[in-house]
Amino acid sequence: MKFAKALKIPKFASQISNTLLRGGVMVAPSLPREEIEMTDATPGRSATPLISMRNIHKRFGSLHALRGASLDVHAGEVVALVGDNGAGKSTMVKVMAGVHMATSGEYEFEGKPVTINSPTDAQKLGIQTVYQDLALCANLDAVQNLFLGRELTGSGLFGRRLRRAESEVKAREVLGRMRLGNLSLTRPVGAMSGGQRQNIAIARSILWTPKVVILDEPTAALSHSAAEQVGTLIRTLADQGLGIVVVSHDIHNFVVNATDRIEVMRLGANAASFKSSEVTGEQVVNAMVGGNEGVNLAG
Ligand SMILES: Nc1ncnc2c1ncn2[C@@H]1O[C@H](COP(=O)(O)OP(=O)(O)OP(=O)(O)O)[C@@H](O)[C@H]1O
Numbered sequence: 001m002k003f004a005k006a007l008k009i010p011k012f013a014s015q016i017s018n019t020l021l022r023g024g025v026m027v028a029p030s031l032p033r034e035e036i037e038m039t040d041a042t043p044g045r046s047a048t049p050l051i052s053m054r055n056i057h058k059r060f061g062s063l064h065a066l067r068g069a070s071l072d073v074h075a076g077e078v079v080a081l082v083g084d085n086g087a088g089k090s091t092m093v094k095v096m097a098g099v100h101m102a103t104s105g106e107y108e109f110e111g112k113p114v115t116i117n118s119p120t121d122a123q124k125l126g127i128q129t130v131y132q133d134l135a136l137c138a139n140l141d142a143v144q145n146l147f148l149g150r151e152l153t154g155s156g157l158f159g160r161r162l163r164r165a166e167s168e169v170k171a172r173e174v175l176g177r178m179r180l181g182n183l184s185l186t187r188p189v190g191a192m193s194g195g196q197r198q199n200i201a202i203a204r205s206i207l208w209t210p211k212v213v214i215l216d217e218p219t220a221a222l223s224h225s226a227a228e229q230v231g232t233l234i235r236t237l238a239d240q241g242l243g244i245v246v247v248s249h250d251i252h253n254f255v256v257n258a259t260d261r262i263e264v265m266r267l268g269a270n271a272a273s274f275k276s277s278e279v280t281g282e283q284v285v286n287a288m289v290g291g292n293e294g295v296n297l298a299g
């Protein structure tokens with residue numbers, strides 16, 4: 001679902017843009033985030049976030065795209081980043097992935113301040129971004145795509161065969177771990193469905209044994225059932241201890257059903273934070289467009 005950029009934003013939106021909604025209840029902006037988020041005792045959550053981004057600003061010339069946005073990612077959780085078009089979601093995950101450098105703000109990885117100047121810096125820390133099927137080669141099969149750009153070593157005819165055999169073993173292992181064991185390893189990915197290609201793109205990032213995987217609109221071109229499969233896959237990865245960040249506009253299905261926490265961005269800042277199991281798609285959408293300021297949704 002896409003929302004028109006021309007949506008009317010109330011004048012006081014900037015004043016409340018840091019106000020956080022928790023479980024449908026409006027919480028004062030001054031309240032420390034820790035008090036409104038799930039506790040460290042929540043099953044599956046690590047004590048120290050894998051990633052903690054605080055008060056991130058990003059300017060593109062005169063355009064102020066991020067205005068003090070914050071985001072935590074814990075091991076074992078799936079965080080949805082949602083918001084209207086232009087809210088700053090992609091910019092936020094690009095700062096996280098080292099594609100953009102923040103103009104200001106703090107970035108901690110596993111509790112330690114880090115400076116990430118490039119995607120390589122982020123990858124070294126274990127942060128992988130899943131680029132969509134555009135990054136896959138349609139005429140190559142799953143194994144070739146998985147290992148594209150980092151083929152296992154070995155030269156000559158024999159070496160090449162050995163390499164292929166090793167790659168297949170590794171590919172089967174990774175796909176098995178992701179419960180994608182029945183994907184064909186030998187069909188060109190161009191002949192696969194959009195959902196299958198998305199799964200291969202995700203598997204490709206997993207080969208690097210990352211700690212955090214970022215997906216920007218992974219279900220945008222997918223059918224309902226294929227989106228559900230992506231949801232199942234990212235849950236499998238989170239259950240294995242990864243932190244997952246997923247940007248999505250599919251609020252009513254994918255976001256409320258496949259994630260643990262929903263962070264709503266508006267005008268480059270945090271607008272609301274929900275536990276996915278405690279919120280309706282409608283409440284999330286209201287927070288995205290700023291339709292319910294000052295209204296206690298809990299009743
Ligand atoms: N490289 C860039 N140069 C200049 N402006 C940019 C750049 N990238 C993003 N912006 C601007 O920053 C703002 C936030 O954009 P961003 O792509 O982060 O939004 P988004 O929430 O991902 O939106 P969408 O849902 O449409 O993908 C927009 O006003 C956009 O035009």
Ligand SMILES: [Mg+2]
Nearest residue numbers: 089090091216
């Ligand atoms: Mg975007």
